[in-house]
Amino acid sequence: MDIELANINNIIKVNKMQPVSNPILFNRMGEPSYDGLLSTEIFGMTTSQKESNFAYIDLHGKYMTPEAYKAFKRLNRNIELVVSGAERFSINEDGSLVKDENGDTGIKWLYKNWDKIKFTKSKSSTRNERVDLLKNNPKDIIFVDKWIVIPVLYRDVESQTTKVGNDNVNSLYSKLIRYASMASDINTFDIMLYSYEYGIQNTLVEIYDYFKTKIAKKNGVIRKNLMGKSVDYSARLVITAPNFNFNNFHNDMKVDLYHCGLPLSTTISLFFPFILNWLRDWFQRELEPIKNKFPYKEKDKIKYINIKEPMTYFTDEYLTKKVKYFMKSYEDRFSLVEIPVKEPKDLGGREYVTLNTEGYSLDNGSVLFSRDLTWADLLYRAAIAVVKDKHIVVTRYPVLSYFGSYVSKIHVMSTIKTIKVEVDNYDYENYPVIDLSIPKNQVSTIFIDTLNMCNLLLEGLGGDYDGDQVTIKGIFSQEANLEAENIMTSPSYIIDVYGKNTRSSTKEALEAAYQITKE
Template structure:
């Protein structure tokens, strides 16, 4: 990431920002102070204006930008003592700071005035050299600031609805802003030098407090960048935690997850390929009802036997109903072993049935068709020629995105079955008697992929997430297949192999020799 230090004074001037001078938020009657942090005169009254209007606090002196302060403190460990006036320094002929209690000077203003003359010694540390180089790329007015930008009032406004003991709720970031205003005003009161230096150090630290507050809400996995920018999902795509594939087969050729296949959870198969599922499930259920010619025998009040037909299948299994079934399966884990019900004209209903055959004994029996049965059979048919693109952010090269075919991952434990005449090697294990509270923990909800992709993704299995995007058209799927098998999917731009394993051999030898 490229870091650029902003010229704060120029930002204030260009945007014609107004100054905040009053640390008091509200006057009597909960009216915002006209020159305070919540002022309607400065920030406006409408939400749209209060969202975009910045202001500033005059610090009455020069201070290091928070990032510059943190970086310089690692290079020059006695920075705080210099700012607070505890240590005096002079600049030697080479431009280095040397302690000089008798003839030296102190304070952050001394640092600001002599900034262009000062040099910092480098050593064998590459990190130190990089930090020193950072300051060479910026001017003094970019490294130092004399004003603190105040974020728009909308994001830190007072909450009069959520009161405690009749006191309004005040946003936490207003506290450091208030403290900066009070401390900055103390610099104009002509106190003793040692007191002024101490006040300047406290101002510098409060600037860092404000910086750290916003930085914490932007960075890492739960920050704004990941959640609102990188983590944004397009239509028909998913965000998933990656996990190592399971090694439960006797042969490598039998593994469902390999270089060409990833294991995508059934619920995410449905959400990423939703239009295909709507059409497939609708056709399947309509044909199921029509083929069986479902009727129910009942006796009327006179004891006469009559038959009641199932409701028109195209009506009871319309797009809205199919979407509801899909949403129920995706979000309501406890319903995944519930039966698919067929409605009759008298308002009653009965479960749909499927034919189960044991591939070893060829013994068959009928069983209730559950949500899991319906959507797994649909997924296997829909995704047999489909691909997905897997992306991990930040994208550091073309190998951060790669295509894979899809293996449908359903329950953790699977079985080999023939269902309605078609063989499935990894059919979900459906337990109709399972406690509903335990159904959720029996389903795979992470993306399993080949370990050889980890290095190029700069990822590991400690909670890293990827974005999975579906490929719809036949032409796009053919292109994805070509890219998956291309040499460019294996080699980096300089010709090195990036699809390689590193820990598997060590782990294998360990497992073979542990007993």
């Protein structure tokens, strides 16, 4: 991304900004100072005015823009000695700063002799970028005599106590105004003037760094709110390598070029409307026919009891609450599915009864488990049913090419250990192992909560397994899922416009070597 130095004076003129000259935020009456950083005369009184009215601070002299100053410091550390007035310098025939007892110093001298200074390039591209910044911009763009103040709506202040937080940009603006006011005093001694001017230059850098931390890197506004803008039914996950069982590699391969391993909780989040509909239909189908004759086993005997109207209890609000508990709280993942009874006296005062579930081996039909039904059971079955014809879009930011985003089918991942089982006449190859004896505080250790992806996709994403995150969005409509399927099966899914294979297998070989040799 190319960034150019702004013409500060032109921006101020075009937007008709007013000056802020008072570092004191409130007067003695507790009202905003009329010429201060919270002034209603400058920044307005309505919300629309407060979010759009900029202002400026008159620096009463020429100072380097923070970007240029930091670039100069990287090229020549002597710039700090010049601006602070700590030592005197002159400019030799090569255009370099050299220490000279008979020379001069200070930001004013630097501005006056700017055109005499020369910068040399090298083989370093980073150095050359800094040199270009200083050489290709006009002198009056590199040096500024005013600085812009952002609208008051974006600057927090504790109005009741009239105090500003230490990390607030208001304190930096106030400091800048004070330094500028002291530096403009014509009676100031040179040694003090240099100190004030140095303070102005460093405060400009502090303001620049303040906003840079808000914008740049993984937690910056660009990544969070623009490039990775959140939408409904989306998620962000860390990517990890798939696990391979080399004893049964072919049959156990669930994550490949066209399938990724998506955690159960994330699957539920991405396709929540479909999950909710499945749960609603399931409770209606399973409980409505037997609501007046619910079979309950007590001391090896079957007892029939009446349960409350299922659809008045298992409402959308109730189901939504239970699903959110499962997604956000590990401790609730093995909670039982409870059904309210009409007459608690029929159960010795108990108000709820639980459902039973059984799983049979796919190999010999033996019973693998027979226990109370949990929400983990129900939501896993819902997820499998919902995503069998669905796709997701996986994106890693910044998107540098067409391959920075890809579509994939879904392999739902639940617990680390799984079993092959038949439940309700449906075969599950990777059913979660649900052990109700596990303490609630240890349930989090048995669930998978990262995105398992095929190593062949790493090169296209420009990612690796050191904590990289991706954004995931579910594809809902049949038409969009059909298009996603066509994209996956097209040559462009693998080959770029130059005919190069972007699905490199080099990392696959490294992963295989690791899996084979690890203990």
